[in-house]
Amino acid sequence: MADRPTERLAVADAVAAASTVSYARIVATLIRVTGDWTLAEDCAQEASALALTRWPVEGVPANPGGWLMTVARNRAIDVLRRSSVERRKLRELAVLALTGPESEPQPGTAGEGEIVDDRLRLVFTCCHPALALEARVALTLRTVCGVPTADIARAFLVTESTMARRLTRAKAKIAAAGIPYRVPTGPMLAERLPGVLAVLYLLFTRGYDADGEPAFADEAIRLARLLDRLMPGQPEVAALLALFLLQHSRRNARRDRAGNLLTLDRQDRARWDHAAIAEGVGILARVPADGPYALQARIAACHATAASAGATDWAAIAGAYDRLVRWQPSPVVELNRAVAHGYAHGPAAGLALLAAARAGGALDGYPLAVAAEAELTARRGDRERAAALFRRAADAHGGAERRALLDRADQLS
Template identity: 45%
Template structure:
């Protein structure tokens, strides 16, 4: 399936699900029916072409799948068949219920991990396998979690509507976190630019719903300031280019300007949160004309704030780089040492990759090479494997150079 078709299906999936749930209820049955329709489209559209009204096509096919599921109830089947197969009903339904689907997936009856998993699949368009990979669990385990989440929503008898003003803040934080994860999944996977675009689209919708929420505005700014660098993240052969070596002339100036404007309106207007701080860090990078001009003391100060408002090993990992750039690689390595017993990073390549970089800066080339290779073995991403392996080879060449003089 081509990237363009995959992007289209990902965008339409929550809209189609919204149409079905608003008409018929039964979120779990509707979500299963939408998945069947998406599979049918993925199989037929490449050969037959995309229909003139792709959303209506998906609604029709998903509706027929519902009829098949309900065929044991003949009276209801006749009633639903009349509604589902009415072309006027299908084509005229242009309402986008994506945000309502997002909030429904973040129902308080679900645990936070279930909220995240269900939203990534139902509203984000990720497959169960992709969601499982994001959570580092087997696909079968994730399938069971999603199934139980849909069952709980059905048992709760939730109405398909946006939460009221009193209930919205608690669920808003989960929705924002889901969109953050969705964006990170697409940005990390260089083959899924459509996923970051969809995360930005959904975050724009959320920002429109709650324009005064500083964290939602900060999240949108963070996405824009980060996505602006996409074109420069890889070279001609698809290899990863680190931030310090990127051609900043290829960055999207329009996205940078929009992100900076959002951040300017947000900072200082209310309580500061982690998305606003991360956006501020991204802004410092994006505003530097060259890597050498980066204001690392300011970035370190922002990471100090981020550790206070949202502490965690991933934040400490990034802060270690800023410490190294301000106080030297030995200081950064000392910060990394505090993460050696962190269970959350035990199966991630990030710790070894950052340690390799700081060891290279410190001149310990032999150990840096070993860390690069160990990190390459731990990541499942082929572009990252190639990048880390090349870094290891470059360090090896530098290490052997004195012996050749």
């Protein structure tokens, strides 16, 4: 088997798939028992490495995830035994090794609930407010999602060694500060949950941006599903999942065959993921009240359910932004509100709101504000000034976004 390249490739794919699914589960389980973050990650990685050498010879096991969990757990036992300390932890691991099934738990079993609970604890630990926001996102990607450090480093535009040091410092801070490995309850949950949702939102944004890593958006959706499953009474969790699904539904239509970005009005709506749209709308229907993510999801739903760009209910979108700006009175929300009013009530209304949003200086030099002014100016009929503004906005961008802005300028010239 090991001598045949195609079979070796199939085995490597099986290891990668099983590791992606099992990594967070293994790490979460071992952290819960040992309290040692580094040991947990090392054992998970060593299990995957051993699979690459054993599976080509012995064949892929019937339950790859269970095999990886058993190997990682046994490796942790060996390390603790050799250290001749942590006797209590060793006994706990021994109980797990003797009583824990080697197979993946079936849906609805107590084992599955424990695993899901472990992942939730891991998410809240990675997203603790004692860590900087960037460290929370990176740690979530590495520990919960199993994203390689090199890929995270590329997303943050730093070297792999720099990112490795940042991750090490974040884990050391968790240990030094005695950050508990648990999901908070009562008032503390209400205080901490927005921070967790903010991390998932940023994670999704990094994947959804024009030149971002799409896998990050997929991971954000996966984690939002997990939170929604475990916290069905939290409307903003459901709203965030709905928002992700509605936004991501357009992924396959955002570029033309040459790789150029297409604005919403130029996208082929037949290529949108209508199953994701239906799911997102269904989830949003059970969100009873407004909140920051609920309002953003309602705006996304207006776009996603419109039969054409011309059929978009811009009045409803503008009204949603009027409410959102009271929840999040930020310059970016005010900018988006101005654009929505420009489409709903005419470009003059939009430009007036944009001027008001710029009054404090917070949007000075912000390229999206320049692009918004360009679009509203074009709608008012001043094509020459609009083209100049699009070119100015393009100067602050690179890659696909720069090309899209320059194309828009050329259309108006």
